[in-house]
Amino acid sequence: MSSDPAARAGALLEIDLGAIVSNWRLLAERAAPAQCAAVVKANAYGLGAAPVTRALAAAGCRLFFVATLDEGIALRAALGPEPEIAVFNGPLPGTAAEFAAHRLIPVLNEPGQITAWTGQKASPAILHVDTGMSRLGLSTREFTGFADELPKTGIVWRAIISHLACADTPDHALNEQQRARFAAATHRMPGVPASLAASSGIFLGPAYHFDFARPGAALYGVNPQPGRPNPMRQVVRLSGKILQVREIDRGESVGYGAAHVMQKPGRVATVAVGYADGWLRSLSHRGCGYIGGKRIPLLGRVSMDLVTFDVSAIDAAQARPGASIELLGEHYGVDDAAADAGTIGYEILTALGSRFHRIYRDPTATPLPE
Numbered sequence: 001m002s003s004d005p006a007a008r009a010g011a012l013l014e015i016d017l018g019a020i021v022s023n024w025r026l027l028a029e030r031a032a033p034a035q036c037a038a039v040v041k042a043n044a045y046g047l048g049a050a051p052v053t054r055a056l057a058a059a060g061c062r063l064f065f066v067a068t069l070d071e072g073i074a075l076r077a078a079l080g081p082e083p084e085i086a087v088f089n090g091p092l093p094g095t096a097a098e099f100a101a102h103r104l105i106p107v108l109n110e111p112g113q114i115t116a117w118t119g120q121k122a123s124p125a126i127l128h129v130d131t132g133m134s135r136l137g138l139s140t141r142e143f144t145g146f147a148d149e150l151p152k153t154g155i156v157w158r159a160i161i162s163h164l165a166c167a168d169t170p171d172h173a174l175n176e177q178q179r180a181r182f183a184a185a186t187h188r189m190p191g192v193p194a195s196l197a198a199s200s201g202i203f204l205g206p207a208y209h210f211d212f213a214r215p216g217a218a219l220y221g222v223n224p225q226p227g228r229p230n231p232m233r234q235v236v237r238l239s240g241k242i243l244q245v246r247e248i249d250r251g252e253s254v255g256y257g258a259a260h261v262m263q264k265p266g267r268v269a270t271v272a273v274g275y276a277d278g279w280l281r282s283l284s285h286r287g288c289g290y291i292g293g294k295r296i297p298l299l300g301r302v303s304m305d306l307v308t309f310d311v312s313a314i315d316a317a318q319a320r321p322g323a324s325i326e327l328l329g330e331h332y333g334v335d336d337a338a339a340d341a342g343t344i345g346y347e348i349l350t351a352l353g354s355r356f357h358r359i360y361r362d363p364t365a366t367p368l369p370e
């Protein structure tokens, strides 16, 4: 490359590994005396599985969860032999031997996966029982039918897990039902470590902690208790660069569909980020950015590679080509963007695009200025 990649990129994505580590420590304290694993599926919710896992392993995390076999193989190659890596989706037919070859612990979700793993019985596996999600995991009927057989399969049971459907809604009646069903299942697997809580489940209290928790989203700054103050540190800062600033007269339209019409004359900045970068089209007319701590409204529709902001109230010296607009950060967090886009922070993070220039802040570095 002929110039600095940070100079060429339309946007910079800064990922604060120190904030991820401090979020993990906070969750681990909340879950104690239970242990705390970390979920790094979908490339650590879009933020980079290898750097995130290395930082968390250095902080003392020993068990990591990915979603797929290929995510597990890539992470094993990046990390070396040390930490345990478990794969939520379990083995698809014909892949059991590869799990063993890469020292990946499959989560066995249905009877066929258990049968397939019986041939690899020297290698540990995790049993998933469904307690109210109806997604993955043995149904109560299947588990009841199988429970007496499970010790005889010869499989080394590393853990038994289940997943809460409504943990972000503490008053939901299903939480206690799932907890009780899971507790009953654990009694049939004595001595096997049990895990029910993801990020939000940790905040439901000690009855939900069992032997280890497995948070994902909260590590990356998503609020595990929607509607209450967020105890997690923000992890990402996204700065988009201004390509052009123009003066616009009253009555002129901005962007596709002429969907925004200027009510008064103003200045519009065009930024090099669009829905192809995960700046969701549903942020059209609703999102915002910040320059020097001042809120600037997003104008019109988000395009594939571009988005426009009203910078009429910003000094021309600050809003000029090459200057940055903060799209995610302390002023406008992942959950704020999610609320404006009509989605959840998880989707904002996992959508963050591959065209951004990524900068990792080392856990030992001084935190980003607030």
Ligand SMILES: *Cc1c(COP(=O)(O)O)cnc(C)c1O
Residues within 6 Å of the ligand: 039, 041, 088, 162, 163, 197, 198, 199, 200, 214, 215, 216, 217, 218
């Ligand atoms: C994704 C996932 C988690 C982590 O959930 P968060 O809400 O991101 O903390 C834990 N367990 C299972 C089974 C999952 O699929």
